[in-house]
Amino acid sequence: xxxxxxxxxxxxxxxxxxxxxxxxxxxxxxxxxxxxxxxxxxxxxxxxxxxxxxxxxxxxxxxxxxxxxxxxxxxxxxxxxxxxxxxxxxxxxxxxxxxxxxxxxxxx
Numbered sequence: 001x002x003x004x005x006x007x008x009x010x011x012x013x014x015x016x017x018x019x020x021x022x023x024x025x026x027x028x029x030x031x032x033x034x035x036x037x038x039x040x041x042x043x044x045x046x047x048x049x050x051x052x053x054x055x056x057x058x059x060x061x062x063x064x065x066x067x068x069x070x071x072x073x074x075x076x077x078x079x080x081x082x083x084x085x086x087x088x089x090x091x092x093x094x095x096x097x098x099x100x101x102x103x104x105x106x107x108x
């Protein structure tokens with residue numbers, strides 16, 4: 001079954017922390033672009049919503065996904081992790097057949 005991407009509570013909580021620290025609420029854009037060492041790569045950045053974006057919202061925090069990236073992110077989970085190498089937003093994508101060690105690049 002194909003489902004839209006889901007954002008974890010931890011990721012929404014981190015967005016709320018960033019908004020509190022900076023004093024401004026910004027939406028997080030998750031996009032898929034061609035390139036990277038495995039064929040596709042994630043582009044995760046703060047951005048303004050576009051009219052055709054899918055907007056995933058919780059407690060005033062927003063995650064944006066453009067219509068071109070959406071098919072690549074079906075059933076994926078957008079999460080936030082803190083590890084020894086650093087803290088970052090991550091994508092758990094069941095559509096990816098392989099990914100590189102950094103987790104930014106993947107293939108389908």
